[in-house]
Amino acid sequence: MKVLVVTSGVPFIRGGAEILADSLCQALSVAGHEAELICIPFKHYPPSRIPDHILACRLLDLSETSGVRIDRVIGLRFPAYLTPHPNKVIWLLHQHRTAYELWDHPMAGDLIHYPDGPVIREAIRQADRGLIPEAKAVYTLSESISDRLRRFCGITAEPLYSPPAHASLFYDGSPGDYFFFPSRVTRMKRQLLVIEGLARCRERTRVRFAGEADNPGELAACVDAIRHLKVENRVEWLGLVSEEQKCDLYANCLGVIFPPVAEDYGYVTLEAMLSSKPVITCTDSGGPLGFVVDRQTGLVADPTPESLGQAMDALWVDRRCASAMGEAGRARYEDLKISWEHVVEKLLC
Amino acid sequence: MRIPFVRGGAEVLAKELRRVLVEAGHQAEIVAIPFKPYPPERILDHMLACRLLDLSETACMPVDRLIGLKFPAYLIPHRDKVIWMLHQHRQAYDLWQNPLSDLHTYANGAEVRAAIHAADTKLLPQSRALFTISRNVALRLKTYCGLHATPLYHPPQDAGRFYTRPAENFLYFPSRIDPLKRQSLVLEALAQTRSQVRICLSGPIEEPGFEGKCAKLAHKNGLENRVQWLGAVSEEEKRDLYARSLGVLFPPLDEDYGYITLEAMLAQKPVITCTDSGGPLEFVMHHQTGIVAEPTPEALAAAMDSLWDDRERARQWGDAARQRYDDLHIDWENVLEKLLA
Numbered sequence: 167m168k169v170l171v172v173t174s175g176v177p178f179i180r181g182g183a184e185i186l187a188d189s190l191c192q193a194l195s196v197a198g199h200e201a202e203l204i205c206i207p208f209k210h211y212p213p214s215r216i217p218d219h220i221l222a223c224r225l226l227d228l229s230e231t232s233g234v235r236i237d238r239v240i241g242l243r244f245p246a247y248l249t250p251h252p253n254k255v256i257w258l259l260h261q262h263r264t265a266y267e268l269w270d271h272p273m274a275g276d277l278i279h280y281p282d283g284p285v286i287r288e289a290i291r292q293a294d295r296g297l298i299p300e301a302k303a304v305y306t307l308s309e310s311i312s313d314r315l316r317r318f319c320g321i322t323a324e325p326l327y328s329p330p331a332h333a334s335l336f337y338d339g340s341p342g343d344y345f346f347f348p349s350r351v352t353r354m355k356r357q358l359l360v361i362e363g364l365a366r367c368r369e370r371t372r373v374r375f376a377g378e379a380d381n382p383g384e385l386a387a388c389v390d391a392i393r394h395l396k397v398e399n400r401v402e403w404l405g406l407v408s409e410e411q412k413c414d415l416y417a418n419c420l421g422v423i424f425p426p427v428a429e430d431y432g433y434v435t436l437e438a439m440l441s442s443k444p445v446i447t448c449t450d451s452g453g454p455l456g457f458v459v460d461r462q463t464g465l466v467a468d469p470t471p472e473s474l475g476q477a478m479d480a481l482w483v484d485r486r487c488a489s490a491m492g493e494a495g496r497a498r499y500e501d502l503k504i505s506w507e508h509v510v511e512k513l514l515c
Numbered sequence: 516m517r518i519p520f521v522r523g524g525a526e527v528l529a530k531e532l533r534r535v536l537v538e539a540g541h542q543a544e545i546v547a548i549p550f551k552p553y554p555p556e557r558i559l560d561h562m563l564a565c566r567l568l569d570l571s572e573t574a575c576m577p578v579d580r581l582i583g584l585k586f587p588a589y590l591i592p593h594r595d596k597v598i599w600m601l602h603q604h605r606q607a608y609d610l611w612q613n614p615l616s617d618l619h620t621y622a623n624g625a626e627v628r629a630a631i632h633a634a635d636t637k638l639l640p641q642s643r644a645l646f647t648i649s650r651n652v653a654l655r656l657k658t659y660c661g662l663h664a665t666p667l668y669h670p671p672q673d674a675g676r677f678y679t680r681p682a683e684n685f686l687y688f689p690s691r692i693d694p695l696k697r698q699s700l701v702l703e704a705l706a707q708t709r710s711q712v713r714i715c716l717s718g719p720i721e722e723p724g725f726e727g728k729c730a731k732l733a734h735k736n737g738l739e740n741r742v743q744w745l746g747a748v749s750e751e752e753k754r755d756l757y758a759r760s761l762g763v764l765f766p767p768l769d770e771d772y773g774y775i776t777l778e779a780m781l782a783q784k785p786v787i788t789c790t791d792s793g794g795p796l797e798f799v800m801h802h803q804t805g806i807v808a809e810p811t812p813e814a815l816a817a818a819m820d821s822l823w824d825d826r827e828r829a830r831q832w833g834d835a836a837r838q839r840y841d842d843l844h845i846d847w848e849n850v851l852e853k854l855l856a
Contacts, residue, residue, distance in 0.1 A: 170549075176573050176574055177544045177546055177570070177573045177578070178542060178544055178573050178574070178576075179573065179574055204547070204549050205546075205547075206548070206568075207546050207568055207569075207570055209568075209569040209570070209571070209572060209573070215569045218567040218568075218569065219567065219568065219569070221563075221564075221567055222563075222564040222565075222567040222568055223564075225560040225561065225563055225564040225567075226548075226549055226560070226561065226564055227549075227551040227557045227560065227561070228549060228551070229551070230551060231549075231551065
């Protein structure tokens with residue numbers, strides 16, 4: 167098949183969505199298809215630019231290329247997924263979140279601050295509600311994205327999970343004396359909450375953090391808390407680590423801690439499962455809750471220092487249980503058929 | 516601007532430009548907008564889509580310079596835009612009513628053509644500066660839109676890797692096998708040469724059936740032994756063929772620019788081209804660095820004979836061609852300096 171993967175992006179910015187789009191194209195080629203990525207530039211401010219970009223995407227014609235039919239278009243991000251095509255499938259990575267659940271979010275909300283914000287929000291919602299159903303099929307990246315789509319737009323979509331990059335490199339080593347928390351250091355990932363949880367533990371639990379800080383302020387706040395709570399000896403701050411180091415850190419930890427706020431998907435959960443490790447997450451963490459089965463493949467705690475501390479203690483004192491949960495996590499990963507072959511099959515059928 | 520799944524000179528050029536920008540210490544990225552030019556009303560849609568995009572900033576940081584290359588993407592607005600035009604939509608200009616075009620065959624063709632003219636004429640002058648990849652493109656812009664643009668030449672890919680060797684017994688014709696490149700004209704000419712001129716062709720086949728037509732033509736004239744088809748060759752093989760050839764054949768119809776002329780010059784070889792070949796005429800100096808012939812089998816045959824019969828002169832013209840290349844300062848530093856000024 168000739169397949170176009172269509173997404174939106176901000177020039178010069180590369181993140182998870184860009185990596186996912188590239189991986190999808192690669193998986194399509196591996197499966198023997200001709201695949202190409204189209205990235206339409208998107209600038210979402212001032213808000214009036216958003217309808218312009220929606221219209222621009224609606225005006226593009228991807229039905230054929232030099233007289234040859236394009237068999238399938240796979241739309242990923244707003245507003246590019248609105249580009250029309252008779253054989254379009256949407257694999258929704260992102261709606262425009264500040265028009266939905268982040269509308270009045272204290273940190274993320276932006277549309278809300280503009281006089282024309284409410285009108286634009288309505289335009290975005292109408293475009294999504296009216297035009298997403300044009301697709302032959304709609305999938306999302308995760309359960310939490312499906313939930314939002316149902317809640318806000320009344321559209322049902324099956325989540326279609328993608329494996330993390332380098333999935334085959336993860337392995338199970340021997341569980342050591344530390345929890346592992348790999349993530350960008352930022353408020354939404356809640357490193358600070360984990361440090362506070364650590365301080366509430368009865369056991370002398372230890373945590374290794376890996377990942378770069380979004381800004382120096384985040385890091386400073388964590389360092390302050392560590393000193394203030396006197397847990398210096400129980401915390402290791404690794405910063406940015408290589409893929410190889412990361413795999414080793416997963417393989418040799420006792421368990422993985424991943425308690426973000428409303429994560430869309432979260433590769434950390436999957437990487438932990440691939441490494442046969444239990445995951446501690448929180449009731450409001452979003453994506454991880456689609457994978458972590460409480461007390462079977464990990465622990466789902468309340469987002470409080472006390473509750474997180476208890477979860478860490480529980481795994482620390484019962485290492486056999488921790489290891490059994492880890493194995494159950496690995497088995498669950500296999501059951502979920504999280505593979506590019508599966509993704510490609512679904513998106514092209 | 517790009518047509519999905521089609522990789523041509525324009526895509527290569529965009530990547531090269533990004534590479535040299537990055538090497539010069541700038542942050543550079545390619546934005547490619549898909550383009551489908553049929554039915555004609557889709558052209559208008561794509562023009563409007565480009566006008567609606569906002570590339571003024573990216574994540575709150577200003578984009579300092581926008582370099583527009585192809586229609587209609589070069590219409591994207593930006594306060595610091597410079598256009599380095601690869602080409603306009605030629606079917607609305609010099610290729611209007613050309614048998615190879617189809618815009619004029621649609622009921623709304625004339626209307627869409629007028630809209631393209633209006634957009635180009637009105638919006639191109641909004642850029643800070645207007646360059647073209649060749650004098651030929653600038654000339655068309657002057658003729659059809661009354662706009663003045665400066666040609667800005669750039670080197671072919673891997674320019675530093677071309678070299679020369681003593682001439683062997685063949686003329687080399689590297690090009691996509693395509694009616695616009697006129698392989699069939701060269702074969703007809705070959706049938707009329709006095710000497711036993713031999714040619715060697717390489718290049719991927721663009722139009723299904725055209726190769727067959729050429730092969731039949733070669734057969735009809737009993738030229739099989741004097742024509743060698745190599746199909747697509749690697750860059751290394753190509754440079755080797757340039758180096759060992761007696762001269763290079765490049766008689767396309769109104770080429771925009773034409774790397775082949777430049778590659779031949781880098782390999783110190785004379786070029787045979789035609790009076791209606793466009794781009795090559797900016798570089799080939801008749802009877803100094805090659806031969807400019809009428810686009811007829813007779814004239815081309817005479818040109819081929821003339822190189823074949825006087826090897827020493829062919830060698831001198833090749834040397835002069837290389838000298839001319841060096842004199843023209845065709846380098847990326849110059850291109851960047853102009854585009855970023």
